[in-house]
Amino acid sequence: MAKNRKGETSTIVEEIYPVISAAVAANKNSYRRNIAVFIDTHSKQLYDYAPVDRIYFRQKEVNDYFKAIKVNKADITNIAKTLYYYNEKEIEACKDEFSLSQLMAVRYFAIQQDATNTELSAMYLAFSGKFYASCHYRWFRQYCPKREVMDYVINYMLSKKFDLISEGSVWGAIRNLVKTWLESYKSIITGDKTSDEEIVYIIHQLYERIYAFMRNIAKLYYKAAEEKLYLNAESDNYDGEGGKYRVANNNSTKASEWTEKTMTYMTTSTVNVARCHSAAGKGVDAMELKSIFENILNDNDSIADLREVVNILLVDFMKNFPDIKDVPTSVEFIDYSIKMKPNTKDKDLIFLKNTILKWLNTSERYRSIRTPATLNNYYRGILTYIVLSINEANKG
Structure with a gap:
């Protein structure tokens, strides 16, 4: 993580937040509709039983976001370029216009004590390109997981302590992670004098939690793949709870x-x-x-x-x-x-x-x-x- 060598700055909260909070407040319906479209478009992947397919967050999604809240992305870019760490080595989520803007939308709803929209906004951030999509690509860089191997991992290698099993879907697992993140860093998210360094810290915390979620599953997946372990629902005799396999179509x-x-x-x-x-x-x-x-x-x-x-x-x-x-x-x-x-x-x-x-x-x-x-x-x-x-x- 880049260290602040230029004194305590609060550029993100002082300059980006006023733009985004005013825009979201004025365009709340179109803001929420845009999130609903994203969720509906990617529902198959979001509600899958495991992180098998990629969730793409392309430039179109970014453009649709700024269009929905009626903000010129270039204005956010210009502010981001003044951040003390902008030219230093740092994860993209700390510099990305969408990520910084959406984090400020999370901040807006958290300050308003609107729990529903705070969680929804944080979920949108978590599943965006520089977080979930980035972590999935880092662990499954060459190809997406094979479903029959992932079926084996889900049924035989993951215990109920994993949110993916207890919640039954990628969405549910990430939702638990996001809720914990929101509770843990509420004071920073809503703080009057939150510094840029603190913003960088909580971005890292969200990213690293999603990264760890993906890592834990990926390591088991590659172990199963190496040992040629896969689930054949036609012949295997799984007698877990309910006597059914936890497969994609249950x-x-x-x-x-x-x-x-x-x-x-x-x-x-x-x-x-x-x-x-x-x-x-x-x-x-x-x-x-x-x-x-x-x-x-x-x-x-x-x-x-x-x-x-x-x-x-x-x-x-x-x-x-x-x-x-x-x-x-x-x-x-x-x-x-x-x-x-x-x-x-x-x-x-x-x-x-x-x-x-x-x-x-x-x-x-x-x-x-x-x-x-x-x-x-x-x-x-x-x-x-x-x-x-x-x-x-x-x-x-």
């Missing part, structure tokens, strides 16, 4: 991908009024339904519960309709998922029910009436909005 991976696509869709767009009207049945005020979801999407704990509810709906349907492939976009998924299941003993469906009832208590209309009919109508309205959102998020 239900858990699919549900995780559909869940995260839904969460990205719901957290990067405003509550859809037309969908509220579609979900609102007899005795349900569509604007009240809109208010309920605005409360959910403005509370980090409620967002975590929403993610769980979405996943439960998908997994429950897949368990009962194993032959239907395009689960979230099927008519059967909508018909089945919006039906009330009052006598269920399934602990996940009970969690879903209790969570929706908790959200229902944020409705002024329900609290003022509290009749069984009102409860059932609003319960169905909330459930239907979520189901329709899952359906819409996974189209295309």
Whole structure:
């Protein structure tokens, strides 16, 4: 890491941050839509069970980013060139216009105490060209991993202590890493007098965590490849939890991908009024339904519960309709998922029910009436909005 020989400077916070914070605040919707497009474009790789394929972050993505926030990239370049370490040996993420700008977007939302957009912005940064993409290339420089070898690594060489196993996807593993990074360096990210040297330090910390994540998997992969170990799902007899292989197309991976696509869709767009009207049945005020979801999407704990509810709906349907492939976009998924299941003993469906009832208590209309009919109508309205959102998020 380059050492500061020119005194304590805060160029990034003092000059780049004001430009980016004002731009993101003024163009928040297009900023979030741009991230949603990136996630949707690379969803196959992001929600894969292992880092097999590359996630490319090309110049087009950089141009689209600056276009979305209406900032001239050249202005950031000119500021970056004045940094004390710019002409010294340093990782590209410390000099790159996109990386510095997006870190300042993370700072903006963290200062605003907007946990949802702070995490989303940090995930976007983590998966960009100078972080995840760079680390993947460094460890798999000549070619991408072979899936049958990676299958063996995932099933036989990684334990549950690895986030990749406990979370079930690349996105989930990096998300845990990013959350820890945000918590560890919150004071630097949001500090009034954060120096350029401190910014360089936290960039290194994020990069090195992603690098270590990739290194740990790559070393096992190359060991398995050298020993010609690979998984043959047709002949091998794997008897781990659930008796199923953790391969790219298993239900858990699919549900995780559909869940995260839904969460990205719901957290990067405003509550859809037309969908509220579609979900609102007899005795349900569509604007009240809109208010309920605005409360959910403005509370980090409620967002975590929403993610769980979405996943439960998908997994429950897949368990009962194993032959239907395009689960979230099927008519059967909508018909089945919006039906009330009052006598269920399934602990996940009970969690879903209790969570929706908790959200229902944020409705002024329900609290003022509290009749069984009102409860059932609003319960169905909330459930239907979520189901329709899952359906819409996974189209295309």
